[in-house]
Amino acid sequence: MRVLVTGAGGFVGTALVERLLREGIAEAGDVSELLLVDRQAGEPPGDARITALAGDFSSSEILEPLLSKPVDVVFHLASMPGSQAEAEPAEGDKVNLWGMLTLFERLAKQATEYGRAARVVYASSVAALGEPLPTSVDEHTAPLPTISYGVHKLVGELILADWTRRRKLDGRSLRLPGIVARPELSAGHGSAFMSQIFRMAQRGQAYTCPVSPSSSVWWMSRRCCVDNLLHAARMPAEGLHSGRVWTPPVLHLSVQEIVDALVRRFGSFSIDFAPVERIEQLFGRQPPLTDGRAIEAGFRHDGAIDELVANALELA
Structure with a gap:
């Protein structure tokens, strides 16, 4: 083939x-x-x-x-x-x-x-x-x-x-x-903050997030x-x-839920929130997503939030 x-x-x-x-x-x-x-x-x-x-x-x-x-x-x-x-x-x-x-x-x-x-x-x-x-x-x-x-x-x-x-x-x-989670900030990706949260938590480094903690994201x-x-x-x-x-299933979670899961895995890290309206508008106000045809066809999401963290960071 x-x-x-x-x-x-x-x-x-x-x-x-x-x-x-x-x-x-x-x-x-x-x-x-x-x-x-x-x-x-x-x-x-x-x-x-x-x-x-x-x-x-x-x-x-x-x-x-x-x-x-x-x-x-x-x-x-x-x-x-x-x-x-x-x-x-x-x-x-x-x-x-x-x-x-x-x-x-x-x-x-x-x-x-x-x-x-x-x-x-x-x-x-x-x-x-x-x-x-x-x-x-x-x-x-x-x-x-x-x-x-x-x-x-x-x-x-x-x-x-x-x-x-x-x-x-x-x-x-x-x-x-x-x-998620891209290894470095990717130029041109408005959604890059999604990966940066994971990487900064893994490294124990401070991060300023461009969306609010209540932002809902796929x-x-x-x-x-x-x-x-x-x-x-x-x-x-x-x-x-x-x-x-x-549209494959996703985990629909707030940024704060992701932060809490990362703290459970790696311990506390310094994160501040300085929302940028355009980024939050595009990536931080996503509603529940259920594509019945995708589910019936066998597409899937990561499972639970802790599985998402492990999968995103390629952890065993």
Whole structure:
């Protein structure tokens, strides 16, 4: 099985690559070739199955050699973060919209050339829902994105669903929240505070949080995120709903609840709160989320809050 991962050197991508090498898609060892693309030339795991290229995932220099033979599964993770895309709109359009469409279009040619539709797992975002959000979110909540990043993600979802209907691709889109805990503050991620709380508590360092302690947030660890991405790739196509979009379950917790759990694990640490209205508006007023179709399809959250802490920090 040939598997392509864009954004393979990123926070989620590196963990996904490790799992693919270890577990495969349907079973361990079924990934015969793992094709990795990222803008930054990193050090891929030493494995003969890997072909790693550095550059623009949508450029012909990257796509033509990688797709000279058909691929079975694609994980499209590469994107420019929302805050950065707002600050650099032309580059955001290039990466998140035109680049994504170029990749999907090139993959769709495979169905004509080889009679095989590539299975595409697309890392969409809860930004597609927009803000302000309603008092609760479920599978019937209409997406109304209010930033370009969310618009781009929604376009990707719609194209995948339509091209799946036309049997050009076999798409599965996951609307992901901010994933924790990134190792360092990530430029362009408005949700970076979510990870910083974990890291500062683990190190026993002081932290000033840009949202209030009562802020309600959707939480998912990288470990759980990768579980859900792999589950999306493993689901048989038969019986999937026509929209091909799921918002996986999350833990809906206040920042104070997270702080309390971190204190239980690591002891007290110094944290102050200096709310920034825009960040709190985007990431600190999230309502209960229950996507019945996602739950029925087998997607999951981290379990309990202490499991989230362990998963987020990759603790045993």
